[in-house]
Amino acid sequence: MSWTEQYIVPKLYNYLLWSLPILFVILIYSKSAILFGVFLLFIMLLLLNHYYLKYLSNTISIPGEKVTVRMFPEDEGTLKIPLENITKMPITQGELTLFLYDPDDAVTMINQPTNKQGVYSSPVVVLGQQKVVHHTNVKACKRGIVQLRTIEYTISDMMHLGKVRLGYRGQFRGELIVYPSLIPVRGLQQILQHNQGEHPRNQSLHEDMMMAMGTRDYTSGDPFNRINWKASARTQSLQTKVYERTTISKWCLIVNIQSTEFKRQSIENLEQVLSHVAYTCQFAIENQISFELFINMRGPSGPFIHLPTGTGKDHLLKALELLARVSKSTVLTDCQEMLHYVHSNTKEQLFYLHFGAVNQEVKHNYKQWELAGATVYRVASNEDFGQVLSIGGEVDEAQGT
Numbered sequence: 001m002s003w004t005e006q007y008i009v010p011k012l013y014n015y016l017l018w019s020l021p022i023l024f025v026i027l028i029y030s031k032s033a034i035l036f037g038v039f040l041l042f043i044m045l046l047l048l049n050h051y052y053l054k055y056l057s058n059t060i061s062i063p064g065e066k067v068t069v070r071m072f073p074e075d076e077g078t079l080k081i082p083l084e085n086i087t088k089m090p091i092t093q094g095e096l097t098l099f100l101y102d103p104d105d106a107v108t109m110i111n112q113p114t115n116k117q118g119v120y121s122s123p124v125v126v127l128g129q130q131k132v133v134h135h136t137n138v139k140a141c142k143r144g145i146v147q148l149r150t151i152e153y154t155i156s157d158m159m160h161l162g163k164v165r166l167g168y169r170g171q172f173r174g175e176l177i178v179y180p181s182l183i184p185v186r187g188l189q190q191i192l193q194h195n196q197g198e199h200p201r202n203q204s205l206h207e208d209m210m211m212a213m214g215t216r217d218y219t220s221g222d223p224f225n226r227i228n229w230k231a232s233a234r235t236q237s238l239q240t241k242v243y244e245r246t247t248i249s250k251w252c253l254i255v256n257i258q259s260t261e262f263k264r265q266s267i268e269n270l271e272q273v274l275s276h277v278a279y280t281c282q283f284a285i286e287n288q289i290s291f292e293l294f295i296n297m298r299g300p301s302g303p304f305i306h307l308p309t310g311t312g313k314d315h316l317l318k319a320l321e322l323l324a325r326v327s328k329s330t331v332l333t334d335c336q337e338m339l340h341y342v343h344s345n346t347k348e349q350l351f352y353l354h355f356g357a358v359n360q361e362v363k364h365n366y367k368q369w370e371l372a373g374a375t376v377y378r379v380a381s382n383e384d385f386g387q388v389l390s391i392g393g394e395v396d397e398a399q400g401t
Helices: 011-029 033-056 188-193 228-234 270-286 313-323 334-347 362-372
Strands: 004-008 067-069 076-085 094-101 107-109 118-121 130-140 145-157 163-168 173-178 206-217 239-246 251-257 291-294 305-309 351-356 375-381 386-392
Touching: 004 291, 011 386, 033 163, 067 076, 076 094, 076 145, 076 173, 094 239, 118 130, 130 173, 173 313, 228 239, 251 270, 251 334, 270 291, 270 313, 270 351, 270 386, 291 313, 334 362, 351 362, 362 375
Parallel strands: 067 173, 251 291, 251 351, 351 375
Antiparallel strands: 004 163, 076 130, 094 118, 094 145, 107 130, 145 163, 145 173, 206 239, 291 305, 375 386
């Protein structure tokens, strides 16, 4: 059964029921046919009301399984709740009550009153053998997830003496997803000039360590592990290995939302960071670059969130939904643990973009990756825009809330 039933009657209704035996005794002694007829009519109306509520409570249903409304901040959307009456008897006195769990105040109702607990009620009439769709109009305010936790449908009887409250327990679910705002990131276009997806260019962002082209004279700053000792011995001067340049069509986005301050769990500029990640995801998809995403927030199947490599609109929507679900109250994983996993499981990945907090340990890890041939940038975040910097860039991240 999809509904739980709770019958609600006023005290007057109970008093009338208790008075029936007394009235019956009075009728016997009075021997009045008129009073007896009124008594029977009254009994019939009470029974009719009872069976009316009992009958209708078994004929109303909510078809479907899940409704998801996706929005960006400032967008307007509609949560649609279907109600179907399979009998010919109409429901003329019905009220639909919804409880929206919105801990972050991500949405507001449009021209529809609601209380502080997120409870909203509205009259809904469902005629016989008809299906109606109730529209709840909302406006997205900021990033977050809103869940439809409770659905109740209250039916009043014909005499307004009582009503039945039906609590929904079926398969239907409703959810409102508000994606992060898309705040531009400066410097992505410059990266793209060296990284045109499937179309190689003479200038490239990455050197393939498996494809050596020759040697050149050593210059200060060349990594020690790139020195070709055989060529150096032959020429009597230090020689540095030169590798073939290749283009990159895949990005790895790493998001560290853990604050470096001891008393704070998540970074202070969390919303700005997630908005820059969202913009970067959209930028990658628009330029035919596949990407994968790591967030050091504990997920349902592991110590952090991981979206595998993909591309296209569906992949972008998955990434935006993951970002919408990031919560300040969620348990976080140490960034070092996540970086160890990323480095161990992305052997073919050569381009990394880091978002969020950066400490000395993280910088040291990335420097080691660069010595091994990877390219690493970080995105410094503020309210107006993000900026792509080298991993040793001097712009500090906000540390915390």
